[in-house]
Amino acid sequence: MEHITLLLAIVIVTALVFDFTNGFHDTANAMATTISxxxxxxxxxxxxxxxxNLVGAFLSVEVAKTISSGLVREDGIQPEVIFAALVGAILWNLLTWLVGLPSSSSHALMGGLIGATIASIGISGVNGGVVVTKVLIPAIAAPLVAGIAALLAAKLAYKLGKNAGEKSSAKGYRSGQIASAGLVSLAHGTNDAQKTxxxxxxxxVxxxxxxxxxxxxxxxxxxxxxxIALGTYLGGWRIIRTMGKGLTDLQPQQGFAAQTSAAAVILASSNLGFSLSTTHSCSGAVMGAGLGRKGGVVRWSTATRMFIAWGLTLPAAGLVAAGAEFVARQGDWGIAAVAVFLVASCAAIWFISRRQVVDHTNVVADDTDSAGVPAEPAGVVTTAIAAVTPPPAATTAVAEEADDVRKTTVHASSGAVADPARPAGATV
Structure with missing residues (x-):
């Protein structure tokens, strides 16, 4: 093994932490529709x-080479720059996970690397051509291509299955979903593990x-x-809920179409060395598949929040990384301060997430209405019910009145009407 200094060891450990967050942040890409x-x-x-994901990590190194020798200049980059880049990427991953938004771990990493590099040696340290051709253009093209492919695939799936029974067709596509979800997972390992x-x-270097x-x-x-495999196994349940139920309601035919289209786009990009966002591809495919069914809808309010997060990823991670690089370059105390800040921030985000736990037991709970609006908490519903429930005395009075009406109706049907105020046996 190469000679590893203490600083390099810190950078490597931080990179693996990012890889871990990438795993649970992006689990939804492969499995959200399969679960939903x-x-x-x-x-x-x-x-x-x-x-x-683990198997996919061994299939290619083309994307890894784009990150290691294409995005920024290797000469002049110090380990603390990379450390700062990882800090920006990790914090953005955790923040978007906390609010359940499927943003791009890949763009968080690249934004952090670009921001830290500019803070360290200036804009000349970034290879602008690589950023445009292998990052920005794929970021726009991937969701569009995957979305259009998924829309057409969903329409084709419904057309081919129109003569089959609904239950048998859904069962067949559920089986297909398992295979296509496996393909997306393999593609994710091939693409995203390489970035770390x-x-x-x-x-x-x-x-x-x-x-x-x-x-x-x-x-x-x-x-x-x-x-990345360990992070994936823990499951990013908050983002799985958004991808599986928040963007649109998917049937098995649509889920199969979305996953197959996303996998094709991701694998093709990996072979070309494009540092593609699997999140962008899968989100675009889910929305396209949602529109591929007659009457299908996309919840554009959720999609809009997701688009905003996509746009903020590169600059937000870059700004945090630039600040971290400024502190880290001050020496050992600066690196220690950044490390403490990272650990404290991660702990704070985790504790906040415990206030409303989302895990495998409630990830598919129907807690949104048809418009994607969260259902009211149980406490609000209970209070509302209590407000309209009459007190016991009123309830008794209503019941007695109803009983009188019932007696009147019964007697009326036999030709006599009972008046509660008259003695028994009296007639009108």
């Missing part, structure tokens, strides 16, 4: 996704432990694959 349509149980789905491989390789232009060492590939 009932094709797989939640825990089974994330376990399957974790294994295939690339960032660790860049750190090793910056620290003098590897020659410029080197491929990721085997131990880097293995560790990155294991980290």
């Amino acid at each position: 349509t009932g094709a797989l149980k939640p825990k089974t789905a994330v376990a399957m996704s974790a294994v295939l 491989m690339g960032i660790i390789t860049l750190a090793l 910056a620290g003098g432990a590897l020659a410029p232009g080197s491929n990721p060492p085997v131990w880097v590939i293995v560790s990155a694959g294991l980290a």
Whole structure:
């Protein structure tokens, strides 16, 4: 193994933490639709996704090379720059996870790297051509291509299954969803695990432990694959809920169309070395599939919040990373301060998330109406019921009045009407 200094070790550990957050942040990409349509149980789905993410990490290194030797200049980049970049990416991942928004872990990493590099050596340290051709253009094209493909695939699926019974057709597509979800998981491991491989390789080059232009060492590939698989297994339930039920209501045919389209786009991009956002691809495919069914709708209020998060990812992660780089370059105390800030921020976000727990037991709960508006909390409903419920005395009076009306009706049907005020046996 290459000579690893203490600073390099800190950077590598932080990179693997990012990889871990990438795993649970992006689990929804592969499994949200499979879980929401009932094709797989939640825990089974994330376990399957974790294994295939690990396998996918070994299939290619093209994206890793884009990160390690294409996005920024290798010369002049110090390990603390990469450390700062990872801080920005991790915090953005956790913040968007907390609010359940499927933003791009890939763009968070690249935004952090760009921001920290500019803060360190200036704008000349960023390869603008690579950013445009392999980051920005795919960011716009991927959701559009995946969405259009999913829309057409969903329409085709319904057309092919129109002569089959609804139940048998849905059952067949649920089985297909399992296969297509596995393909997305494999693609996610191929694409996203490589980004951590690339960032660790860049750190090793910056620290003098590897020659410029080197491929990721085997131990880097293995560790990155294991980290993203472990994060995937824990499940990003908040984002799974948004992707599976918040954007649109999917039937098995639509779920199959969405996952197959997203997997095709992601795998093609990985082979071309594009640092594609799997989140953008899968979200676009889900929306396209939602529109592919007659009467299907997309909840544009949720989609709009998601689009805003996409637009903020690069600059937000970059700004945090630039600030972290400024502090980290002050020396050992600066690196320690940034590390403490990162740990404290992660802990705070985790504690806030405990106020409203979302896990495998309630991830598919129907807590939104047809417009995607969250249902009122139980306390609000209970209070409302109490407000319109009459007191016991009033309830008794109403019941007695109803009983009198019933007696009057019965007697009327036999030709006599009973008056509660008259003695028994009296007639009108």
